[in-house]
Amino acid sequence: MTNPRDNHPHAGLLADSLANSSVEAAAGTRALQLIVNGVERRLRVTPNAVLLDVLRDQLGLTGTKKGCDHGQCGACTLHVNGVAINSCLSLAIMHDGDEITTVEGLERNGELHPVQEAFWEHDAYQCGYCTAGQVMSAVAILKDVRIGSDDASVREAMSGNICRCGAYKNIVAAIQSARKTGRAD
Ligand code: FES
Numbered sequence: 001m002t003n004p005r006d007n008h009p010h011a012g013l014l015a016d017s018l019a020n021s022s023v024e025a026a027a028g029t030r031a032l033q034l035i036v037n038g039v040e041r042r043l044r045v046t047p048n049a050v051l052l053d054v055l056r057d058q059l060g061l062t063g064t065k066k067g068c069d070h071g072q073c074g075a076c077t078l079h080v081n082g083v084a085i086n087s088c089l090s091l092a093i094m095h096d097g098d099e100i101t102t103v104e105g106l107e108r109n110g111e112l113h114p115v116q117e118a119f120w121e122h123d124a125y126q127c128g129y130c131t132a133g134q135v136m137s138a139v140a141i142l143k144d145v146r147i148g149s150d151d152a153s154v155r156e157a158m159s160g161n162i163c164r165c166g167a168y169k170n171i172v173a174a175i176q177s178a179r180k181t182g183r184a185d
């Protein structure tokens with residue numbers, strides 16, 4: 001017996017669409033839209049995909065580093081809607097529609113952000129593994145009016161970022177130097 005739907009002009013499209021839906025459903029993925037460094041990105045992610053992994057593995061933004069993967073070291077720090085977070089602790093699916101800034105998004109017209117320049121000038125790293133996270137935290141605290149401008153307040157605010165090379169003295173010097181240049185974004 002012939003199914004009248006087989007003769008519908010869009011039967012093929014409908015079949016393809018249903019097939020695609022079932023593939024996606026089988027894979028258990030969900031649609032996700034992010035604004036990453038000012039560019040809209042549309043992705044499909046599993047519900048348990050971690051923001052850090054999505055940025056690194058799906059979008060190729062490997063500037064953000066995975067250190068401890070447990071919220072202890074700060075290497076994965078980036079900004080969500082202007083607020084610094086540990087991206088290893090955050091599910092990507094929670095950020096639908098959010099604006100994400102990674103270390104790759106700090107430069108403007110080929111020029112480093114003043115905090116990046118200051119890290120360079122003050123030799124504020126050795127191996128560099130923690131540096132992206134340090135820089136992202138530094139940019140956030142320099143904009144946060146609740147945080148004092150003295151060295152002790154800077155050290156306290158940066159205490160979530162571990163540097164196993166022990167570059168702390170130069171990191172604080174770099175942040176204080178960048179404070180004087182004034183760029184806020
Ligand atoms: S990798 Fe996220 S805090 Fe260490």
Ligand code: FES
Pocket residue numbers: 124125126127128129130131162163164165166167
């Ligand atoms: S520069 Fe090596 S961990 Fe900080």
